Structures are given as structure tokens and as C-alpha cells.
Amino acid sequence: MVKPAIAGGSPVRNTKLYYGHQFVDQADVKAVEEVLTSDYLTCGPKVVELEKKLCALTGAKYAVAVSNGTAALHIAAMAAGVGAGDELITTPITFAASANCALYCGGRPVFADINPNTYNIDPVSVQEKITDHTKAVVAVDFTGQAAPLDELLEICRRKGIVLIEDGAHSIGTKYKGKPVGSIADMTTFSFHPVKTVTGGEGGAVLTNRGDLYEKLLLYRSHGITKDETFYVNESHGSWYHEQIDLGYNYRITDIQCALILSQIDKLSQFAERRRKIVERYNEAFLQIPQLFVQQEIPESDTTRHLYILRLRPEMLTIDRRGFFDAMAAENICCNVHYIPVYWHPYYEKLGYKKGLCPNAEKLYEEMMSLPIYYSLTDRDVDDVIMAVRKLVDYYKK
Ligand SMILES: Cc1ncc(COP(=O)(O)O)c(C=O)c1O
Known part of the structure; x- marks a missing residue:
């Protein structure tokens, strides 16, 4: 039974229209099927392929694919050095994850107001909220429109603060001709099904900075490295690896990566x-x-x-x-x-x-x-x- 419209008369539609929906076609299904019968369900070639594709798409030097956009923000905040007593400035008009990433690190989110016309974070308000404890700014590209990156970068550079762009809404957007992902110190993406490109779940952090990239890799996977240049002790053999920091299991599967890759083609x-x-x-x-x-x-x-x-x-x-x-x-x-x-x-x-x-x-x-x-x-x-x-x-x- 269709409920009568509050404004009277019959409703404009007889069937429900939802605000968001993923689009998955046969090419996507085939891409996922191929992975399911391959040797790697996780930690395999599709993860590397996705990271390369994200770099090609955005012009970023490095990409680290992770399990979701929240994980991406968490490891980005960690890589930015947010810790106990530190502050991270973000907008209140966002999903909680943009602020929660500070709490995960023992820091405190500080909220800057938005521009009343664009709804993105207002650099003037950011400037006002900066203290000696500010370590990072998380600027959300709300609705997909790029945040005022030049103004924010100028403020962050001057104060020695890391700019993280929460690009959960903005894959494919360009700011002054440059794709988001290649501009801020780090940019995070989400591949949740309501987003433009989906993997069911999924996320990524993009950066041009090698030092941040090394940290992101560690935090994605338990703080464990297999790169002997980072070893504290001597290797015991080719199986050897070391946990040199505390990280998480924020890995993404090859199944998700195959879907995201196929979606990026569209x-x-x-x-x-x-x-x-x-x-x-x-x-x-x-x-x-x-x-x-x-x-x-x-x-x-x-x-x-x-x-x-x-x-x-x-x-x-x-x-x-x-x-x-x-x-x-x-x-x-x-x-x-x-x-x-x-x-x-x-x-x-x-x-x-x-x-x-x-x-x-x-x-x-x-x-x-x-x-x-x-x-x-x-x-x-x-x-x-x-x-x-x-x-x-x-x-x-
Ligand atoms: C602005 C924003 N940031 C972060 C996230 C978190 O992404 P995910 O759901 O992939 O963890 C979302 C997703 O809803 C979002 O909209």
C-alpha cells in the first residue's frame, strides 16, 4: 500500500526511490569471479594493481589500499604523528570517522566551522582553531567539491601541520586542474557502496611523501615489515620479518580490489x-x-x-x-x-x-x-x- 502524500493528492511516484545505489555490471562480476578462482584472495596482485591505478588516476606517487575509508583516516592520522594530547582540526559536517581518527590516536578533534555557501571547511575558522597542539587538519571534500586546498595548505605549511584531505566523496574531482589525491599531504578515499566507486567496502591513502608512505604500509599490517633496511635485529632467514611498531590488520582483499579496479574503468x-x-x-x-x-x-x-x-x-x-x-x-x-x-x-x-x-x-x-x-x-x-x-x-x- 502506498501511503497518501502529506501534501495531498496521489504521490509523485508509486515506487520508492532511494538516495543512493551502487551500479555493478557484468564486467564487475567477471572481474570478481576471476579473483575467486585465482591463487590470491588477499595480499595478491590486485592490491598492487589497484594502488598503481590510483596513482595513475590521481598523479600521487604512492597509494596504500586498505579495508575501508575509516581505516585510511586512522593510519593517515597516525602517520601525521597525532598522539596523546594532540589536536586535529576538522569539519562537523562530515561522517564521524573524519573526527574519530583523532580519538583512535589518543588525540582530540577540534571543529572548525564551514563556509555557509559551499559547506566546506572554512580556512578562516581553521586558522582561529590552531593551537600549539594542532598536528593535523582533516579537510573533507563535502559532496565531492574540493575543499579550499591552496588556502589550507598555506596555513598548514606555515604552522608545520599535516593536511589530510578526506576524499571519501571526491574520487575523480580535480582542484585547479589537479586531481584530488595529488595535492594534500595525504588524501583518503572510501569505496563504500553509496560512494561513486565501490568495492563493497574499501579505502586508500594517497601521498607524494615517501616518509609517510613507509609509515602507512607499516600501520596497515600490524607494524610488521619484511624490508630488511628497517630491521632492528639480524635476519634469521628468508622467512624473517619484524614488528617494529604497533599497527592493525587494515588489509583489503584482492576480491574488493578487483571490483574497485573494474569500477574505476567506469x-x-x-x-x-x-x-x-x-x-x-x-x-x-x-x-x-x-x-x-x-x-x-x-x-x-x-x-x-x-x-x-x-x-x-x-x-x-x-x-x-x-x-x-x-x-x-x-x-x-x-x-x-x-x-x-x-x-x-x-x-x-x-x-x-x-x-x-x-x-x-x-x-x-x-x-x-x-x-x-x-x-x-x-x-x-x-x-x-x-x-x-x-x-x-x-x-x-
Ligand atoms: C566524509 C567521509 N569520511 C569517511 C568515511 C568513512 O569511510 P568508510 O565507510 O569507507 O569507512 C565516509 C563514509 O561514509 C565519509 O562519507
């Missing part, structure tokens, strides 16, 4: 479709005064991961929660990215208080994420636009 197709969807949404919503459209960042040639619909509550008789529910009644299932990280009870327990980042908190109260993914048809996009128009017409002041 990245330009994926990017193009996502770009078209953004254009259609922007064109429609720029004509509706009750909506605020996220500013396109001219420096960013963007592969878009999310599309944010933002309400102007002063012009509507309905709030975000009501609008979200009304969209669901139209069978358009949205999501919200993100609850400000420090609003989560765990962070409250650590002493973080509401009010820290007003721009981020205002955005949270007004936004929702609309469907955007490769296989979304023009008809689907029209349905979303029709539902938004219907609700705005019904609820406008």
Missing part, C-alpha cells in the same frame, strides 16, 4: 551522469526562492557524490523534518548528511557543546540529500523535482 561515465543530474537539479531549484542552492566552487571540477537540498525555513510553513517526511510520502527517500559530529552523545560525553559551529548547525537544520547515482534516470530526476515543487507550492508562506 569512473568518467559515473562522473558525467552525476554531473548531469546536478545540472538538472540546480536548474530547477535555482528558480525556487524557497530553496538555497549549494554554491558551485569554480576551482573544483567536481565528480559529485551528494546533492543537498536546502530549505529557506523563513519562507516555508514546514521545517526540514516535515519536508523530509513529506518527500518520503511522495516515495522519494532522502537522507541527511550530516548530523554535526559533536552533537552525537559520545562527543557530548567528551565535553563538546552545541553552538560551537553556527554555520554547520544552521545547515544541518535546513538540509537533506536528494537521490543521486549513476543509474538514476531522467524520469527519476523529474520525479524528484516534481515532488520538491509540489511540496514547496503547498508549504510556501
Whole structure:
């Protein structure tokens, strides 16, 4: 039974439309099948092939493929030297992992506010939050648009701080003509199924710095090395290896890598479709005064991961929660990215208080994420636009 639409009449769609979905084709299935009958399910050639492909795609010198984007952020924070008493500055409008990586290392996340138009971290706020304890900045390319990397790099260089770009949303994006992955000290990717490219799960850290690369390799796999130039003691023979630091098992399987490799072959197709969807949404919503459209960042040639619909509550008789529910009644299932990280009870327990980042908190109260993914048809996009128009017409002041 389809529920009646809150705004009245029959719903815009009879079937549910979700906000994100992976696209897996026969080439992907074949790539995975080949690995399943090969000699290596993990630690094999597909891992190396993926790392080489990520370097070729981004221009980064080194890539370390890991089990997920959270693991990538954790080892990046470790490689940046974040430890007990250190601070790591990030945005509240992100998935908790961008901040949790500091906590994993015994450090403390510090939240800088966002630019109210682009929704990316604001370099002015970053500057204000820097102390003698700041070790790293994690800048998220929110929705896929590159963070203000030049401004952030300038601040970080001046202060001796490591810049980690959380590129979970932005594989395929270029900043001032350069692909993300080759710009910050380290860039992390996620290959979760809602992301543009998926491996089921998966992640990677990219860097141009050899010293960071060596650390990332160690932390990915227990802190164990088989490279004798790092041995503390004498080798016992060809089986010998040493644990010289404390790391984790953050390895990725060859099965995941094969899927990610095959997906990367479709990245330009994926990017193009996502770009078209953004254009259609922007064109429609720029004509509706009750909506605020996220500013396109001219420096960013963007592969878009999310599309944010933002309400102007002063012009509507309905709030975000009501609008979200009304969209669901139209069978358009949205999501919200993100609850400000420090609003989560765990962070409250650590002493973080509401009010820290007003721009981020205002955005949270007004936004929702609309469907955007490769296989979304023009008809689907029209349905979303029709539902938004219907609700705005019904609820406008
Ligand atoms: C901005 C951001 N950072 C980090 C992550 C963590 O990635 P993963 O889910 O692969 O661990 C995500 C994924 O949801 C994300 O959106």
C-alpha cells in the first residue's frame, strides 16, 4: 500500500526511490569471479594493481589500499604523528570517522566551522582553531567539491601541520586542474557502496611523501615489515620479518580490489551522469526562492557524490523534518548528511557543546540529500523535482 502524500493528492511516484545505489555490471562480476578462482584472495596482485591505478588516476606517487575509508583516516592520522594530547582540526559536517581518527590516536578533534555557501571547511575558522597542539587538519571534500586546498595548505605549511584531505566523496574531482589525491599531504578515499566507486567496502591513502608512505604500509599490517633496511635485529632467514611498531590488520582483499579496479574503468561515465543530474537539479531549484542552492566552487571540477537540498525555513510553513517526511510520502527517500559530529552523545560525553559551529548547525537544520547515482534516470530526476515543487507550492508562506 502506498501511503497518501502529506501534501495531498496521489504521490509523485508509486515506487520508492532511494538516495543512493551502487551500479555493478557484468564486467564487475567477471572481474570478481576471476579473483575467486585465482591463487590470491588477499595480499595478491590486485592490491598492487589497484594502488598503481590510483596513482595513475590521481598523479600521487604512492597509494596504500586498505579495508575501508575509516581505516585510511586512522593510519593517515597516525602517520601525521597525532598522539596523546594532540589536536586535529576538522569539519562537523562530515561522517564521524573524519573526527574519530583523532580519538583512535589518543588525540582530540577540534571543529572548525564551514563556509555557509559551499559547506566546506572554512580556512578562516581553521586558522582561529590552531593551537600549539594542532598536528593535523582533516579537510573533507563535502559532496565531492574540493575543499579550499591552496588556502589550507598555506596555513598548514606555515604552522608545520599535516593536511589530510578526506576524499571519501571526491574520487575523480580535480582542484585547479589537479586531481584530488595529488595535492594534500595525504588524501583518503572510501569505496563504500553509496560512494561513486565501490568495492563493497574499501579505502586508500594517497601521498607524494615517501616518509609517510613507509609509515602507512607499516600501520596497515600490524607494524610488521619484511624490508630488511628497517630491521632492528639480524635476519634469521628468508622467512624473517619484524614488528617494529604497533599497527592493525587494515588489509583489503584482492576480491574488493578487483571490483574497485573494474569500477574505476567506469569512473568518467559515473562522473558525467552525476554531473548531469546536478545540472538538472540546480536548474530547477535555482528558480525556487524557497530553496538555497549549494554554491558551485569554480576551482573544483567536481565528480559529485551528494546533492543537498536546502530549505529557506523563513519562507516555508514546514521545517526540514516535515519536508523530509513529506518527500518520503511522495516515495522519494532522502537522507541527511550530516548530523554535526559533536552533537552525537559520545562527543557530548567528551565535553563538546552545541553552538560551537553556527554555520554547520544552521545547515544541518535546513538540509537533506536528494537521490543521486549513476543509474538514476531522467524520469527519476523529474520525479524528484516534481515532488520538491509540489511540496514547496503547498508549504510556501
Ligand atoms: C566524509 C567521509 N569520511 C569517511 C568515511 C568513512 O569511510 P568508510 O565507510 O569507507 O569507512 C565516509 C563514509 O561514509 C565519509 O562519507
